[in-house]
Amino acid sequence: MVGELEFEKPLIELRKKISELKEFTKTAEVDLSPEIEKLEARLEKLENETYANLTPWDRVQIARHPNRPTTLDYIQRLFTNFLECHGDRLFGDDEAIVGGIAKYHGLPVTVIGHQRGKDTKENIRRNFGMPHPEGYRKALRLMKQAEKFNRPIICFIDTKGAYPGKAAEERGQSEAIARNLFEMAGLTVPIVCIVIGEGGSGGALALGVGNHIHMLENSTYSVISPEGAAAILWKDASLARRAAETMKITAPDLKAFGVIDEIIPEVRGGAHRNVDEQAKAIDNVLKQSLKQLLQLDGSALVEQRYQKFKQIGRFTFSRNDLGVK
Amino acid sequence: MLKELFTKKKKYASIPSEQVKQDVPEGIMTKCPKCKKIMYTKELVKNLRVCMSCHYHHPMPSRERIVSLLDEGSFREYDADMISENPLQFPDYLEKLEADRRKSKLNEAVITGEGTMNGYPLVIAVMDSAFRMGSMGSVVGEKITRAVEKAKELRIPFLIFTASGGARMQEGVLSLMQMAKTSAALKLFSDEGGLIISVMTHPTTGGVSASFASLGDYNFAEPGALIGFAGRRVIEQTVREELPEDFQTAEFLLKHGQLDAVIHRHELKEALTNVLDIHQTGGDGKWWGN
Numbered sequence: 001m002v003g004e005l006e007f008e009k010p011l012i013e014l015r016k017k018i019s020e021l022k023e024f025t026k027t028a029e030v031d032l033s034p035e036i037e038k039l040e041a042r043l044e045k046l047e048n049e050t051y052a053n054l055t056p057w058d059r060v061q062i063a064r065h066p067n068r069p070t071t072l073d074y075i076q077r078l079f080t081n082f083l084e085c086h087g088d089r090l091f092g093d094d095e096a097i098v099g100g101i102a103k104y105h106g107l108p109v110t111v112i113g114h115q116r117g118k119d120t121k122e123n124i125r126r127n128f129g130m131p132h133p134e135g136y137r138k139a140l141r142l143m144k145q146a147e148k149f150n151r152p153i154i155c156f157i158d159t160k161g162a163y164p165g166k167a168a169e170e171r172g173q174s175e176a177i178a179r180n181l182f183e184m185a186g187l188t189v190p191i192v193c194i195v196i197g198e199g200g201s202g203g204a205l206a207l208g209v210g211n212h213i214h215m216l217e218n219s220t221y222s223v224i225s226p227e228g229a230a231a232i233l234w235k236d237a238s239l240a241r242r243a244a245e246t247m248k249i250t251a252p253d254l255k256a257f258g259v260i261d262e263i264i265p266e267v268r269g270g271a272h273r274n275v276d277e278q279a280k281a282i283d284n285v286l287k288q289s290l291k292q293l294l295q296l297d298g299s300a301l302v303e304q305r306y307q308k309f310k311q312i313g314r315f316t317f318s319r320n321d322l323g324v325k
Numbered sequence: 326m327l328k329e330l331f332t333k334k335k336k337y338a339s340i341p342s343e344q345v346k347q348d349v350p351e352g353i354m355t356k357c358p359k360c361k362k363i364m365y366t367k368e369l370v371k372n373l374r375v376c377m378s379c380h381y382h383h384p385m386p387s388r389e390r391i392v393s394l395l396d397e398g399s400f401r402e403y404d405a406d407m408i409s410e411n412p413l414q415f416p417d418y419l420e421k422l423e424a425d426r427r428k429s430k431l432n433e434a435v436i437t438g439e440g441t442m443n444g445y446p447l448v449i450a451v452m453d454s455a456f457r458m459g460s461m462g463s464v465v466g467e468k469i470t471r472a473v474e475k476a477k478e479l480r481i482p483f484l485i486f487t488a489s490g491g492a493r494m495q496e497g498v499l500s501l502m503q504m505a506k507t508s509a510a511l512k513l514f515s516d517e518g519g520l521i522i523s524v525m526t527h528p529t530t531g532g533v534s535a536s537f538a539s540l541g542d543y544n545f546a547e548p549g550a551l552i553g554f555a556g557r558r559v560i561e562q563t564v565r566e567e568l569p570e571d572f573q574t575a576e577f578l579l580k581h582g583q584l585d586a587v588i589h590r591h592e593l594k595e596a597l598t599n600v601l602d603i604h605q606t607g608g609d610g611k612w613w614g615n
């Protein structure tokens with residue numbers, strides 16, 4: 001199978017051995033079925049163990065899997081009547097973010113998400129899913145439109161982060177991200193955000209100010225990539241595995257911090273193993289979210305969203321009040 | 326006193342300037358990183374830490390900033406005793422916080438409170454790069470959010486001075502989320518007509534630049550301040566192209582339409598007072614045209 005991951009090696013070897021034995025029994029005069037059965041039981045056990053005990057770094061690998069389903073894969077499966085809308089009306093169309101109007105089980109919605117490419121050519125066109133300012137501004141334009149027509153907004157988050165480039169700085173990527181955070185906070189329609197792959201820093205958050213935030217089980221959400229953190233912390237990007245653990249970037253970590261609402265279970269081995277089934281798991285959670293949020297009116301949605309973010313953070317108080325002289 | 330000054334001057338004057346490292350004893354002399362001239366810290370402080378010879382704006386401690394802008398005795402600090410926890414159980418984080426507290430005499434990287442500037446009441450937040458490079462973790466986010474809420478409650482303007490290396494890595498995703506939290510607070514304040522003024526000082530980068538720093542009704546910056554989202558080195562590695570020398574400076578941002586004005590520190594109080602003044606009678610129909 002294409003794109004097996006490092007931690008899956010023992011599984012791959014066992015699978016190979018089983019198929020070799022099966023091949024062998026076809027031609028040889030011996031019956032190896034007890035041995036094969038034993039090995040298959042072992043494989044089953046090993047698979048269960050492996051996928052039940054994924055380390056943060058294993059999850060990073062799954063989140064970055066080249067075949068991991070993208071925003072458009074889910075749009076195709078979860079929505080009907082999708083019409084992609086291009087452009088920020090200011091500078092251009094950033095294909096690292098896609099968005100448009102659609103129906104979700106008959107309900108008109110606006111759907112937006114980061115979009116990676118499936119191959120090198122598409123990745124170049126989509127800048128590997130790393131947006132420029134016009135991407136955030138397109139997203140905001142579509143969100144404002146959704147608000148005007150009272151449509152819920154669904155955001156899929158899947159980016160390594162904002163693009164660190166000269167043009168992006170010139171066109172004000174700080175302002176573009178900040179503006180989205182600011183404006184999303186005030187939208188009077190439900191916003192549901194779902195992290196489907198990597199949620200990388202400000203570029204991810206720019207689509208992330210939702211009433212509900214969910215994460216796929218093997219997705220990550222972080223202030224900085226494990227490589228970036230390792231480079232800064234220990235001056236060594238190869239310590240990314242350690243950084244992935246230290247930085248607490250997995251769905252269970254974020255759930256424990258009270259940042260996200262639901263962990264959406266993944267198909268065993270990762271979403272790429274069965275996209276249709278994964279879409280169904282997302283559908284279940286998304287439907288519940290929207291049902292809840294559609295009960296709230298505009299100002300209640302704004303208030304709920306504000307309180308959600310207001311409670312994020314850990315601090316305490318000391319007795320030594322230094323004060324300004 | 327005079328004698329003391331003289332002897333100190335003599336002591337340092339005998340060393341050729343290029344041999345004097347950056348770590349000239351603090352408290353007596355300061356070396357300008359731009360023009361390399363060595364000057365009395367006392368005089369530099371009196372000049373609002375603007376280099377007397379090249380006008381380089383040295384980082385200004387938050388307390389000095391507040392004293393330089395607000396009417397004497399008017400400042401009342403909020404949440405002075407709020408301090409960080411270690412939510413990620415990050416190795417050495419608590420020790421680093423403690424060391425910075427001792428060194429900077431600050432509890433965290435921002436001071437917030439209320440006061441008056443030339444008689445105009447306002448809520449002010451001043452970041453300080455002397456504490457964890459001004460990075461934003463839970464405390465910075467919470468203090469700013471509370472300060473904005475207070476401005477909303479009191480119906481007075483919110484003024485922020487930013488100086489930050491960005492989100493604080495040791496608090497991971499919680500730091501990232503402070504960007505959304507502070508921005509959301511500003512949105513609710515803004516929707517009630519609240520005035521937001523941001524003054525970006527050196528350096529204002531990363532998550533701070535991509536949240537409240539850029540969300541003023543007026544975005545100002547001090548001359549020469551480094552302002553940007555991605556770090557220069559990261560960009561150079563990504564795009565492999567030469568970046569202009571003034572890349573991500575206040576002047577660069579002004580040229581690219583990202584700032585309302587770049588204001589010299591000596592003129593800042595007057596400019597800010599002017600903005601506050603103009604907003605006193607705005608939109609309430611109380612202008613008679615005479």
Ligand SMILES: [Zn+2]
Nearest residue numbers: 357360376379
């Ligand atoms: Zn100088």
